[in-house]
Amino acid sequence: MAINISSYLHLNLIIMSQENQISTTIPVETMAAITTNFSAVNALLANVLLFNLTAEERKAMLVMGDKTLAFVQKSLEYAENNPALLPPYLDLAEAKKDFSLAHDLYGVLQQVNTLQRAIEDTMMVAGSEAYNAALVFYNSVKGASRVNVPGSEAIYNDLQQRFAVKPKKTETK
Numbered sequence: 299m300a301i302n303i304s305s306y307l308h309l310n311l312i313i314m315s316q317e318n319q320i321s322t323t324i325p326v327e328t329m330a331a332i333t334t335n336f337s338a339v340n341a342l343l344a345n346v347l348l349f350n351l352t353a354e355e356r357k358a359m360l361v362m363g364d365k366t367l368a369f370v371q372k373s374l375e376y377a378e379n380n381p382a383l384l385p386p387y388l389d390l391a392e393a394k395k396d397f398s399l400a401h402d403l404y405g406v407l408q409q410v411n412t413l414q415r416a417i418e419d420t421m422m423v424a425g426s427e428a429y430n431a432a433l434v435f436y437n438s439v440k441g442a443s444r445v446n447v448p449g450s451e452a453i454y455n456d457l458q459q460r461f462a463v464k465p466k467k468t469e470t471k
Contacts, residue, residue, distance in 0.1 A: 320420065346399065
């Protein structure tokens, strides 16, 4: 049975297509401005962002989240207002400085996290649409190759490598 390539392509598009949710690009000038502004932010925080903790170091540290921020703030206020209860080995001025930095960075982190999530979501939608388009084309080429459309076999052979199944390594005992 001969397959009409035009009918096959039309059917393939119906099966594989999805609603286009995004249709935009980032102009080169905007990408340059983004890079410049991120560089500026990094420069502004250069004397603050001093650590590159290992996973083990992160696990060993006390973590301060929303609830802990409020606890630390209240504790430092009590310490300042009740100096008789302050242990002599506790440097309150340094603790307040550390809290101020952590509090400020928490605000920056919230903004970064919001931006990161928006970037990830948009990247996911754009990537999904691009991947879907590539799959539509791949399946079209695959069908064309099956019915010997000139030039399709070389393209199909090149693209099918993406879906090649790698042999599982056998365990040696």
